[in-house]
Amino acid sequence: MSIMVMSVVVIGGGIVGVRLARALRDHPADVHLLEKDALGAGTTAKSIAVFSWLESDPSPFAQSLRERAWRTYADRIAEDAISFERIGALLVARTESYRSQLEHAAETYAEHGPDVELLDPADLEAFGIAPEETAGALYTPEEGYLDPGELVSQWAAEAREGGADIRTGVEATGIRTRNGAVTAVETTDGEIAADVVINAAGPWAPRLNRMVGVSAPLRHTKGRILVLETDGDRTLPYTQFESGQYVRGEGRSQVFAGRLEREYADASELDPDEPRSVGGEFYADVADTTARLVPAVADADVAAEWVGLRTVTPDGLPIVGPTAVDGYHLACGLSGLGITYAPVVGDLLAEYVATGDRPPALDRLAPDRFA
Structure with missing residues (x-):
């Protein structure tokens, strides 16, 4: 037949x-x-290539999608067929209300998701984060980035x-x-x-x-990223602050810095063929905030930048x-x-x-x- x-x-x-x-x-x-x-x-x-486990408001359904996707990657990683840099991830609170939200997230992850740990501000210094600027964090050692x-x-x-x-x-x-x-x-x-x-x-x-x-x-947000060249001697974990700003180590001497922008209400349809730069205001804001929250990159030079459009849903x-x-x-x-x-x-x-x-x-x- x-x-x-x-x-x-x-x-x-x-x-x-x-x-x-x-x-x-x-x-x-x-x-x-x-x-x-x-x-x-x-x-x-134009991504930072992180396999993302952590969310401040996780849902079992979204986690089930991640788990199925991860099995595809994990098989290849185990065979040394693809590279994966496991650097861990932090969601960092700067207010007590957000810390409370992370505590609820930890309870969800205890039932469905990666191994996580709640950290106090003093614990964050080991990750290169200024403890006085935080109210604690949610940490997993399982995140990392692919190629x-x-x-x-x-x-x-x-x-x-x-x-x-x-x-x-x-x-x-x-x-x-x-x-x-x-x-x-x-x-x-x-x-x-x-x-x-x-x-x-x-x-x-x-x-x-x-x-x-x-x-x-479907709407668009701008994924604006700065590549910082540092004199650091460690690889920073993927670290996302309460404001949505993030850093992610790339080897021991570079750091990607940007801001997570996924809100549909703040997005609009953009022309993906139009050339874009990060812009002076974004550059100054990210550079200033990153230097304050991550002292190790305070004197970093900007080695490169790029903008990639993210297509978001409600x-x-x-x-x-x-x-x-x-x-x-x-x-x-x-x-x-x-x-x-x-x-x-x-x-x-x-x-x-x-x-x-x-x-x-x-x-x-x-x-x-x-x-």
């Missing part, structure tokens, strides 16, 4: 799109992946081995539909017939949605699954957690697209949850 092979076009060659192409190789599908630049050159390249380029390269190679057609420098310029279903993708390299189109285009996702008349609550969870246009699926809105969620988003959607069986987790991530 012959097996019908569907044509699947994945638009976007960041970590989510490449993971989708890799996951689909295990199913009978003719897979095409389109990336208008180089693989992993967009938001994926996004390495992940994208490996998954792309494995997808190609499975027969995927991966095209770089090729932009999707239109999506054809007939009778409410996708039929083809128009590109700068010709037209590709499609039974399924997956929008994994990161900050370009709203633009693709408009091609087929699909509306989804509830902070990705938007994954089918839309009102038959065959058109979303895999976007990872809200700054692309490295963390990419394996689970890719694997869940690949399973659904290939089998028609909807994994229960997709009910919580479905585009129509905002209707």
Whole structure:
């Protein structure tokens, strides 16, 4: 008996799109992946690459996604197939009310999540944090950072081995539909017939949605990052302060510094093709605050900077699954957690697209949850 092979076009060659192409190789599908630049050159390249375990208000569902995603990484780390720098993570309180919130988070993690420990201000000096500026912290030794380029390269190679057609420098310029279903993708390299189109285009996702008349609550925030060169003799853990500002050690002599901006209410749709710099006000604010909270970097020089757009959703969870246009699926809105969620988003959607069986987790991530 012959097996019908569907044509699947994945638009976007960041970590989510490449993971989708890799996951689909295990199913009978003719897979095409389109990336208008180089693989992993967009938001994926402009992240700080942390696998994020800690949240100040954790939910069991979000933790279950993290645990499934982590199993994918852990297997490869155990085989020395990918690099992982385990540096730990701190959520640092500057007020007693936020410390109380972290105490509640610790109770949640005791039942569902990583090993955590509540620290007093005096404990933070060992991590290079000014204790007099804090009210304590929540700590896990389990967080660390990966190499996004390495992940994208490996998954792309494995997808190609499975027969995927991966095209770089090729932009999707239109999506054809007939009778409410996708039929083809128009590109700068010709037209590709499609039974399924997956929008994994990161900050370009709203633009693709408009091609087929699909509306989804996606907005952008600016992921602005400074790279500080220090004379330090230790690697700082990923440290996120109550204000959302963070630092993350990169080896023993560099520190990434920025501010976590994930609030949908404060976001807007931006042009992802527009060049951006961190800006003087952000630079001064981050430099001043970092020097006060992390004395070890007070005299650091700024070695580099970059800005990557984060695509955020109202509830902070990705938007994954089918839309009102038959065959058109979303895999976007990872809200700054692309490295963390990419394996689970890719694997869940690949399973659904290939089998028609909807994994229960997709009910919580479905585009129509905002209707």
